[in-house]
Amino acid sequence: MTQELHIVGGGMAGSEAAWQAAQMGVKVVLHEMRPTVGTFAHRTGSLAEMVCSNSFRSDDDERNAVGLLHWEMRAANGLIMAMAEAHRIPAGGALAVDRDPFAESVTAKLREHPLVSIVDEEVTSLPSDGAWIIATGPLTSGTLAESIRAETGADSLAFFDAIAPIVYADSVDMNVAWLQSRYDKGETEEERTAYVNCPMDKAQYEAFIDAMLAADKAEFREGETAGYFDGCLPIEVMAERGRETPRFGPMKPIGLTNPHNPDVKPYAVVQLRRDNKLGTLYNIVGFQTKMKYGAQTDVFRMIPGLENASFARLGGIHRNTFLNSPTLLDDRMRLRSRPNIRFAGQVTGVEGYVESAAMGLLAGRMAAAEILGRDLPPPPPDTATGALITHITGGAEAKTFQPMNVNFGLFPPIEAKGGRRGRKDRYKAYTDRAKEAFTEWLAM
Incomplete structure (x- = not known):
């Protein structure tokens, strides 16, 4: 047998x-x-x-x-x-x-x-x-x-891994945000408009970074000393490593033009990627977080276009053993x-x-x-x-x-x-x- x-x-x-x-x-x-x-x-x-x-x-x-x-x-x-x-x-x-x-x-x-x-x-x-x-x-x-x-x-051995929040698409203000893939990448119009983009000027970016750094975070248990995997860093940990770090990572403004204000280059851009075929859910790209739930909603609603965002799922952090x-x-x-x-x-x-x-x-x-x-x-x-x-x-x-x-x-x-x-x-x-x-x- x-x-x-x-x-x-x-x-x-x-x-x-x-x-x-x-x-x-x-x-x-x-x-x-x-x-x-x-x-x-x-x-x-x-x-x-x-x-x-x-x-x-x-x-x-x-x-x-x-x-x-x-x-x-x-x-x-x-x-x-x-x-x-x-x-x-x-x-x-x-x-x-x-x-x-x-x-x-x-x-x-x-x-x-x-x-x-x-x-x-x-x-x-x-x-x-x-x-x-x-x-x-x-x-x-x-x-x-x-x-x-x-x-x-x-x-x-272990490190900590984090997940990003998911937003209901109909709660995004498209009078502020716009649809565009970076560098208009994609073979079809649907692919070229696969991301929602939320622009920030310098003052908005600095205020956002301040709020993330000051927000309540999840605390690790006593004795937990593992680090983070660099490919999935919480967004606030990126900011702790340098205020400009997110702007050269998930919030980089390159390859994007705001049709609401095409002559002004955003200082930073938050991207949301479609999370389901219906297009009713979007996840915030690169925004893994260890902020507590209440802090997340307050901080993420500072993003232009997400002031009235409703969240299908908030972010979180968990231990990852290997x-x-x-x-x-x-x-x-x-x-x-x-x-x-x-x-x-x-x-x-x-x-x-x-x-x-x-x-x-x-x-x-x-x-x-x-x-x-x-x-x-x-x-x-x-x-x-x-x-x-x-x-x-x-x-x-x-x-x-x-x-x-x-x-x-x-x-x-x-x-x-x-x-x-x-x-x-x-x-x-x-x-x-x-x-x-x-x-x-x-x-x-």
Whole structure:
């Protein structure tokens, strides 16, 4: 009788792992504690629920590392990318999705698969036998986290992650704000107008920064000393690092022209990105926050155009735990002390929806191959998925290991031919090389 594969966690990584293994002919049991056991961030019992942004970031597969990762996952018939495409909403050059229908469709696809069983239960300890993938993400339950810590014999590494607020579109004053994607990016009018832009002059910006810095913030518990992931800093933490920092980050005014006052360049701009297909919800881009709820509404209503904003969800902050993967996992993503257990997703030390799903894709394929009696090596390090798994399972320094988004700095360098390459040409060379290598890996 063919061995079953058990997967703990039905987020991006667990869902993708289950799909890949089942598509290879392996029976999968997916254990998801929601909705029986909830979390601070989740609202539903759907698989692959998006609790932070609704964006998978850039979809440019020729000059962008995350876009290349999209391409590789599509080439591998990934479920997450397929459902993202099915529920895509305009976001300029980014791949953003209507979050609830997206999660519902992932759930439906897995429930309909004849080789997938979904069990609503909490797994509280590491299993001693059988083939398992732990893909519980940043919100791993306390009991399972304790079991992992007991097995690894190491202190858990952690950082704090934050989510941004969501605004009802009809509460935005469009006599002040306007619709435009930065640099009018997009092939259609809908894509070129995918963002709501709220302009600030210098006085408004300075007052806004003062209010953020003075606002009541969520306090960490005694003994919590983890830092922040730089790719998801709370907006007020950015301001603490320098008053101009937000203006050169999520509030940069470049590539935008205010049609209400085209001759005046805004000093700063707050962008809101569509959060659902209906266009009734928008999230405030880059405005992850640890401000308390009451402070959030007061401060964010200082933004021109949001004076009367109604919030579908306010921001928040949560603890995000991850393994010191370079010391604990082998290149097949197996726990060295218990090779029957693989880890996947954010808990391995990757950051982002796409990166998490990609590690689920690899873990699912590797586990299924092992059950079917063959060894599947990781993709070459010059692919996006290969660069990530190389980084987390040995490429990074264990002493300073921190979560990482995919980026071309993780790839083996490309030698310039006939002189120095420009950045765009160099990135295109990276993606061309990766696509060829990943296609060969898929044929193994």
